[in-house]
Amino acid sequence: MLQKLDEYRYLIPKSFREGMNVEGLIYASPALIKAIENDLTLMQVANVATLPGLVGRSLAMPDAHQGYGFAIGGVAAADLQKGIVSAGGVGFDINCGVRLLRSDFRLDEVKPKLDGLLNQMFRDIPCGTGKKGIVSGLSDAELDHVLKLGAQWAVEKGYGTSEDLAHIEEGGKIPNANPDEVSKRAKERGRDQLGTLGSGNHFVEVQYVSDIFDEDAAQSFGLVIGQIVVLIHTGSRGLGHQVCTDYLEIMQEAMRKYKITIVDRQLACVPIQSPEGQSYLQAMASAANFAFANRQMITHWVRQAFERSLGSGDLKIVYDVCHNIAKEETHQVGGSSRKVLVHRKGATRAFPKHRPEIPPDYNEVGQPVLIPGSMGTCSYVLVGTEKAMEETFGSSCHGAGRAMSRHAAKKDITADELLRDLKEKGIHVRGASKSGLTEEKPGAYKDVSAVVEVVHNAGIARKVAKMVPIGVIKG
Amino acid sequence: MDSGFRILEHPADLGLEVWSPNLTEVFRLAALGLTSIIVDPASVGDRERRNVSIKGTDIENLLVRWLSEILYLYDGEGFLVSDIEIRSLHDSALEAVLNGEKADILNHKFRVDVKAVTYHQLKIVLEKDVWTARVFLDI
Numbered sequence: 115m116l117q118k119l120d121e122y123r124y125l126i127p128k129s130f131r132e133g134m135n136v137e138g139l140i141y142a143s144p145a146l147i148k149a150i151e152n153d154l155t156l157m158q159v160a161n162v163a164t165l166p167g168l169v170g171r172s173l174a175m176p177d178a179h180q181g182y183g184f185a186i187g188g189v190a191a192a193d194l195q196k197g198i199v200s201a202g203g204v205g206f207d208i209n210c211g212v213r214l215l216r217s218d219f220r221l222d223e224v225k226p227k228l229d230g231l232l233n234q235m236f237r238d239i240p241c242g243t244g245k246k247g248i249v250s251g252l253s254d255a256e257l258d259h260v261l262k263l264g265a266q267w268a269v270e271k272g273y274g275t276s277e278d279l280a281h282i283e284e285g286g287k288i289p290n291a292n293p294d295e296v297s298k299r300a301k302e303r304g305r306d307q308l309g310t311l312g313s314g315n316h317f318v319e320v321q322y323v324s325d326i327f328d329e330d331a332a333q334s335f336g337l338v339i340g341q342i343v344v345l346i347h348t349g350s351r352g353l354g355h356q357v358c359t360d361y362l363e364i365m366q367e368a369m370r371k372y373k374i375t376i377v378d379r380q381l382a383c384v385p386i387q388s389p390e391g392q393s394y395l396q397a398m399a400s401a402a403n404f405a406f407a408n409r410q411m412i413t414h415w416v417r418q419a420f421e422r423s424l425g426s427g428d429l430k431i432v433y434d435v436c437h438n439i440a441k442e443e444t445h446q447v448g449g450s451s452r453k454v455l456v457h458r459k460g461a462t463r464a465f466p467k468h469r470p471e472i473p474p475d476y477n478e479v480g481q482p483v484l485i486p487g488s489m490g491t492c493s494y495v496l497v498g499t500e501k502a503m504e505e506t507f508g509s510s511c512h513g514a515g516r517a518m519s520r521h522a523a524k525k526d527i528t529a530d531e532l533l534r535d536l537k538e539k540g541i542h543v544r545g546a547s548k549s550g551l552t553e554e555k556p557g558a559y560k561d562v563s564a565v566v567e568v569v570h571n572a573g574i575a576r577k578v579a580k581m582v583p584i585g586v587i588k589g
Numbered sequence: 590m591d592s593g594f595r596i597l598e599h600p601a602d603l604g605l606e607v608w609s610p611n612l613t614e615v616f617r618l619a620a621l622g623l624t625s626i627i628v629d630p631a632s633v634g635d636r637e638r639r640n641v642s643i644k645g646t647d648i649e650n651l652l653v654r655w656l657s658e659i660l661y662l663y664d665g666e667g668f669l670v671s672d673i674e675i676r677s678l679h680d681s682a683l684e685a686v687l688n689g690e691k692a693d694i695l696n697h698k699f700r701v702d703v704k705a706v707t708y709h710q711l712k713i714v715l716e717k718d719v720w721t722a723r724v725f726l727d728i
Contacts, residue, residue: 153600179600182709182727206705206727243627243699244692302665313702314728352664355704355727359657362708367646379708519598520728550701589702 116140116147116156122572126160126172133164133377139171141511143568146176149517149560153180155187161377162190167197167385169447169454173506175461176568177515177560181205183380186460186516189509192386194442194453198374199391200383201361201398203457205438208357208398209405210316210349212484213282213434214495215413216335219342219424221322225584227423231320232544232585234419239318239412241311241589242546249411250306257301258293260308264403265434268410274417278410280473282434283463286406292396296353297360300397304353304404309411313550313589316348318416319486320585321493327577331479331497335432337579344416344429345493345581346409347486349438354401361394386455395440402439409434432495433473433482435462437512445507456507464498464510464575472498483575487562488514489543489554489588490536493581494566501573510575511566514559523558524549536586545588554588594622597723604710604725612648612720613675615713616683619652619722620659623706624670626726627663629698633671635688645681649711652722655683656706664702667692701728 117125119139124147126138138159142150150156155178162184163172169191178187183202192198224231240247252260260267265286269276279286293301311318323341326332337343350357365382368390369375374383384390413431421427440457447454456463465472465481472481483496491514502508527535529548532555536543545551569575592614597604605622609615624630643658645651662668670689677684704727713722 182707182725206707243702244694244697246694299661299665303661306667314704352704356661356665359705363654366650379711382708516600519600520603521596521598547699547701553701 122568126156131157131160134160135166136163136168137171138163140174140178141568141572141574142176143564146560146564146568150178155180155185158183158185159188161381162188164377165190165198165200165381165383166374167193169193169452170507175511177511177513177565179515181459183378184459187511188459189456189461189506191445191454191456191507194386194455197386197455198383199386199394199440199455200381200457201358201365201394202380202382203459204358204398204440205459206355206358207349207438208354209402209436210438211405211409211434211436212486213346213409213413214432214484215344215416215429216337216432217342217420217429218426220340221342224342224424228542228585231419231423232542232587234423235318235416235587236544238415238419239311239587240309241587243313245310246306247309249309252305252308257305260407261293261296261400261403262291263287264406265410268407273411273414278431281431282406283436286410286434288399288402290396291399291403293400295393295397296357296400300353300356300360303356304351307351307353308404308408310351311348311412311589312351313547315554316589317489318412318587319345319583321345321581321583323579324492324582325580327579328497331578334476334479335482335495335578336430337495343581345486346412346416348408348412350401350405351408353404357397357401361397364390398440402436433484435484437462443507445503454507456509458509460512461509462512463508464496464502465508466498466500466503483510485511485562485566486513488556488559489586490539490541490556490583491562494562494577495579496566496569496575497578499573499576502575506574510569514562514565516558517560518558520553523555524552527552527555541583541586543586543588551588592618594618599725602726602728604723606721606723608719608721610719613678615720615722616652616655616678617673617675619656619724620670620673623656623659623703623726626700627703628669628700630671632696632698633669634690635671636690637668639668639687641685641687643683647681648713651681651683652713652724653706653708653711656724660703660706663692669697703728
């Protein structure tokens, strides 16, 4: 039975299912927990708790919903020496993440030229199913450079400046990447997809800052009321998806050797320190770097579109965060310092001030935590807290979280009706697929503000600013 | 006895349920069902043939590997399937001939990217002489 601990925390005791090695903990309000109880999320959080070598609790954020193996919105930390790594615990879209750019433009300056800006962005950023990237046909050697260097590769090719790298999680390059651990198939899937947005829930949004909740943090992040910002949401494309597919197979076979039994095949895992575990982490880092390079290239085209349409493309990166990743980190567990591998599957790192991992100019406030809302609602910038370090391995939510299936989303609204509704709200949309638009309609997701209120009130991230969209590019 | 497939709902993604008295037909329809999620099948011609041979550790694993192959051929090699002839299916191994053509953004009506084939609630069962397979796809 789920136990309510306080207004924002629900405990899944070890008695919830057989084989749980640790407890589960869900962050949710009474309203959000109802939505979470409606699908398989609780069972998936409990299933994760059966994996060997976990420390702390199997966690789920308030935007959690049913995923594959792990719930989306799940966080689980494994002891670096004795624990496991699970490819499914990172997910198929390795380093799917978001990047926030800030401009020097104000809302009233951009509004009259918005259509031109969106048209330019829609022309310049390859998006939608079947669309190849502008740099398609990369050689094997060049693709290996992308996988090793991440965003730095893109900067070296002229997509942005070295200044950009300081404001990306991991500096846009996870160091232990090894392209030799990435299959030929994964590379084939990635070769033509570098610098593409993709479809599904990926987007580029032009937004304005509508509210500031924390003046000091907002000032450090360079955010002011009425300012135009751009939020980019995409990941490692087919390359990352294939890495996960490949390693699910490798891990399933290797598990027998390590005598690991699991309750759901999608939870396939191996010891972190095993050859298969290390191979996966090196392949995952490579895919993550591909995603950093991808967002860096899209950033360049956004800047170019601003330059052409508005006369200045001087947009600075506020931050770039991973939503699907496993990271080696040091955390305090039960009063002692432990090295762990934190799986974040649809969750964001939310480190507080004075952590060495965050950019020096944010040292006195903490790491920006970027929370995209569903299309046509709003998005948030939060900042990491000490409490997140104590309770959630420095993690917070990652978005609104789906509440409705794609099919159900299409039932009660046509794409044209949706576009008209959004336009009435002042939101202009360019989408590669009409059916894709309705699948991503705002009502298909939970209320992002309700999700953010939970993490803010529970103290695992603090609200800094809210942004409202005026233009959307959808794949 | 009827054979067919339908799309299943998942909060974030899509699934396929496929049924037929013939297991080979279940595998064939599952692959065509997957293709129909990615692209309008009516827009895909059959100018090219490919042979594939897949081995699995069990029948369910074989289904995931088979569909992952179809997905890879599209996403990695730009080959869209229009029809399939499964030559053999036994002992968790499958051999098939795929008809199809190179993906072309101008001629094919694309629908949505499929990221991967998952093991979530995966099952293949035989009940009352009908095979039913269920598989979820990450979108």
